[in-house]
Amino acid sequence: MEYSNHQGQPTRESSSKEILKPQTPSSDGFHLPIEITSNILSRLPVPTVLLFRLVCKAWSHLTRTDSFIQQHLENFGKKEKDYGSVYIRNDFFEYTLFYCSNGHSRSVKIDEISPEWFYISNSCHGLVCVYNQDISIVTIRIINPAIDDNFVELPDVGMTKSKVLNVCLCYDDQANNYKVVRFYCSSNGKGMGIEVLTLGDTTWRQVGEIGEIPTGFTDVAQFASGAMHWKAYGEKIFFFKTTEETFGFIESPDVDADDDDMIMRMRKQIDLTVYEGCLCFVTRHWHPWKLKFFVMEDYVHRVWIEYVIDLMKMDETPFSDINGFDRCSEYRSIKVQRGKFLLDNSPRYESSPKKKLYYYNPKTESFENCDDTQEKGYQYKESFVSASKFCNEKI
Template sequence: MSQTTEPPILRRRKKNDLPDEIVLNILTRLPAKSVIRFRCVCKPWNSSITTSYFISTHLNNFAHAHDIDIDNDNGDGYIIHMPWDTNSSNRVVCTVALDRTFDRISEIEVPFDLPSGCTCGLDISDYVIYLWNPSIRKFKKLPDSCLRKLDFVIVGFAYHSEKNDYKVLRISSYPAARQPIPDKIEAYTLSSDSWRRVGMSLRASVMVRDYCSRLPFPLVSGALHWISRVIEGEEERESEVIMSFDVNSEKFRMLRMPDGSMLIVRFQIGLASFKGKLAFLTFGKSEQHGYHYAIWVMREYGMLESWNKIFVVPFQRLAVCIASTMHGSLLIHCLDLPNQEQKFVLVDAETLHEKDFDIQQPSCVATFIESLALLDGANMLSY
């Protein structure tokens, strides 16, 4: 995956044939399912389509056509809802929807077995990670951890643009500890098909409490982000901060939370990518707004003074945000504890317009765009 060698010549051209480079250019602009079918036309076409150069060009063309920044995970892609429960055949069935509207497109059965509770990439013990590309019906089981023991685990996934590769970041922490101790962090690279430990000098642990967010790692400006507790200074003062991991340089960075964001009574805090920018979300309660979500956005990445509180979204009852779209909407799980009622709604943060969502069951949500990733790698399984 890390090498981008030029594709081979398709075939000897006849007088009225299109030049090979034009044919390749056309193929790189087709949907992934169509490209897979064209592999059967002839051996030269198959050889060209399976090169890393063609795969990366196809991804970039698709991202450009749909206004998607593959380093920031935004644009008109798709959303995959992965429910916590299995169907009658003990398989998880994912729902694919449009990112902009969350309108349902199709349903896809996960082709591999998942232990109960592990579908969100979160568990308290050893577990298996799969890379899965529904566009081309291929998946890959990742090798075992290079760490001896995994406790509380969170996982992030990102495209490594500088080397045309993919990385998985896995953090094993100790949330029950009274004070943070160094996280055990490892990174998987698809091209090498291996894990390796990544060092971080800070004493930090993934922050998990009763208001822990179900939002995934946001990918903004080429870096993955999560919330940690850290010990700082000679007085070893504990504080809550935003940690980032640059996918290209593999460097960690600590970002401060917005001023005033930690003063309210909070039931949930989390990070999201909001219209391409890093956002900090809190769900709490105040006399002025009652239950509400407050949203801060970092207008200039890395500039702490650019945090700006842009929206307050009021609610009549308890709620949990499980997804944020790039177009300014929140997918909210509303809870009415006395009546044991629950409802999932899509809320526009600007207009406060609510849209009933046709998926009314607990689920994890992730973004997805069509690609040919996993097509040219080793140890890939088809279904």
């Protein structure tokens, strides 16, 4: 029975009943505007979002759209602490591309390529390349190990049949497309040619050649300021600009101008990495307990800012039985993870202590131990960009 007052307004009793009535769910099932739902989900790791796809059809559809994939790149991709690793693993004579991040792991079997002859490129928006260096059979495959079940093989139309020196993936933010850059040995065996394939195209494009192969060109590329970077011969850094598709060399920072002999000895003791979006040059300093790193804070004017890592501030000294310079030479910077430098002290002698990894935080000038099982392989940032988007031929 419905009650009302003399003015025809509902009484408190009828109002209470109306309040207690179940409300009709919104289209996403949870009374949230779809924009807010998308914003929340786009800040979560890929494995978590995959679980949320099971909640309802609306969420499943939402997280597969191009707009959400881009939003996830922008929101989750900005979190420096959420980097994982990707590497090739041997599981009982079965080779897999293994990825781990945020407590989750996943592997994809690698077939038909001899594991002794293939390599992993840098990662770009969750995509990685697996490629070989065979002259007769040039194979380049692409995959997102976080979400893809199959590799996609890239076309070889227009590809120069020559030994591969390196392969890198890059994103052209001006054209909003992805490119694979292939560096190969020139016909004379001394120079290096460069070819580019835009993902989704069917033909490789020749973009240039240089007369000498950079000595550090087997390293994984480092992306900063719109260009890929590698160590080169002498004290130079080789770069390839992703949008303009131009390349060249830039000078490294002035490590120690007063000691040319020391620079010669340090030439193979240099690492390139990226710190807070800037190109970073790391070298072992002449001092027995110090490392130097230089951050290019102004890429246009080539301005390097120098910092020093003081190893004496460590709580533990693992090299008490080795003389001063060798103590320092044991350390190298692998990469930057979660805004911190990852330092490796791989032993060179049988009597050396077991390998250890340390994190160095430049902002607090502090060290902390690192579990090396969590830091294998190459730095990887998961995403929803699928390799199958660019090709139909799967392996």
